[in-house]
Amino acid sequence: MDTEKPAIEFYLDQRSGVSPYMQLVQQVKHALRLGYLKEGDQLPTMRMVVSKLAINPNTVFKAYRELEYEGLVESRPGQGTFVRKTLADASLASHGELRQSLIKWLQEAEAAGLGEESIAALFASTFQQFHKREEIA
């Protein structure tokens, strides 16, 4: 049958503390946002994901169902699961520029003597505060 490379290769980070189900959902969304997955692309069959990752079939089923529920993919009986909608919008065009300014910021942080962990912590806490502010507003 189809011997092409799958549109997305899942992986699991066992030490991330994020549940495997959520990791699969996030990886699809991430690929959709960055334009790696496009409308009409087929996700690997559940059986393929299960055999490759040695993961509980229910977990894959749940992740695909969640993506379907959010309208991002659709399952076509007998064919598989396909991307319905991309998350890469007009904002994708500005990614390059934003990435550049982020790199500049990272260089500044490094020059100021922050290590990897301090940078990650600073970003995470600022990000969190930023969102809280939005929630309140």
Next chain:
Amino acid sequence: MIQALEATDLGKRYGKEWALRDCTLKLPIGRVAGLVGPNGAGKTTLLHLAMGLLEPSTGSVQVLGISPRQNSSSILPRIGFVAQDRPLYRTFSVKDMLTLGQKLNPHWDMALAQERLANLSIPLNRTTGKLSGGQQAQVALVMALAKRPEMLILDEPIANLDPLARYEFQQTLMDAVAQDGLTVLFSSHLIADLDRICDYLIILSASRVQVASDIDSLLRTHKRLIGPRERQASIARTHTVLREQSSERQSNLLIRVNGPVLDPAWEVQEASLEDIVLAYLALQTGVTFSVQHKDTQEVPL
């Protein structure tokens, strides 16, 4: 509703020592359940009671709705069992093992066994004693699968394997679950892989069941809290504190929630499955936790 495994006040005593006591739990059909606990917690005893290899001292156990001890001839063909020591006849070739399996089991699926072993590149003419530990475990698993069982019971199947062999074993196991919708109950004292493999968890500690629950419910109902130590007592009034690690001012708690945590002084974080398991394993007595869930789902593939 028929459960894959249902134990009621099940206990096993050797002389004065209880190997397992007050064990009440239900494992729904179609689940992949991990049975975890330290060595000597009663895991093997529970599995042997489920297989009808032991007579309960108290209470009862049913597997697929049948008492295994009284009806072994009707229940055994429906269960694939792999005992702790991966029982293979060491002087037999893999092929001889398959022939033996075929002679002993009415529903033996030789094509399935051969296909799975071919996929694993395990040579059929090799003596089982000359296979690697990982290959022996795979052959034992394939033998259990070729019976076409409704349920698999595995006693520490991967305890002595290297990480790669362990992973490959889990691949075969999960693939079989995806294909046949088997119920699986496997014991392990390794907890790192649980959230990838299992959707149900049974924790035994000090001969008692500490947890028998759907993993999603476990994750939903357990949280980590970080906050001021002087406010810990008020948390403990509402919720069940399973583990506490405190400095002079700060407390780091793992709790089972009974409702929302309202005090904004506490930062609420998700607890990982590993955190939760370790907290229960550290408990010596008391708190038991059992969730009956409604949404047992089928997996159409």
